[in-house]
Amino acid sequence: MKDHESFPVWADGVYNSMENAARATPSPFLLTQVLQKSQGRPSGTWEMITYWLTKPAVAFSILFLVVALNVLLIAGNGNMQLKITDNNNDFFTTSITSVYDVDNITP
């Protein structure tokens, strides 16, 4: 523990420690980096769309949606298939009955 009486002096020193400080300077290649960065940015609509689509979060969300949609479609199709098969069975039974006249088998 330090001497409490000297705290105001210490704190004032810390508080004013940035007085007369020189400005920090960035790297000497700033202009090149800025120009590179600005050239890499999308400008047109299609470039903007591509830029967003290539972002991992967007790409994965879209992929998930497509997969989910496919799963839903396949599940839906499965149910439809069952119904169609049932209908076909009924149709087959009806056809057989009508062709061979299975109810009236006595000669």
Next chain:
Amino acid sequence: MNIEINATGRSADPSLETVMENWKDMVFNTALSIVQHKEDAEDITQDVFVQIFQQWAIFRKESGIKTWIYRITVNKCLDHIRKKKRQKSGGLLKRIFGNTAEEETIEFEHPGVLAEKKEQSVQLFKALQALPESQKIVFVLHKIEGLNQGEIADILGITRMAVESKIKRAKNNLFEKLKLMYERP
């Protein structure tokens, strides 16, 4: 965004280079004092100049170029801080396996500070980290960049009274933090 570049790989508009030459230190110093990280400050400085170049043609000289550039810089710094916070709160795995405690205790040394005041400035920036963003920004603009209350009010789009109150609160909070640091070194 299209900046024309000539065959030598330089900007075709010489005024843009002049703008950068005149204001790069101011932008970088402000960003560095706020985010306290050299690479992040360089990144912010680049983003600031990309925006300046993009909006150069439509810049209305109502507020003055200095105010305009400061405003862009402050906004970019705030965006950066928010992004970092989001990354921190979202990084569950990083929190489990990483050593965030170590990250938080990194000491920042401002490169422009006088040699005899280096240790004190480290304490100042440590205390500054704990301030709310708005107070931190007002403190940096006032105490490090040496702007007056009117200029800060123009940059932040608030009243002079609000700036004055933020400076007071920042000072009080800083002294509280410094007291804690003094008692528990």
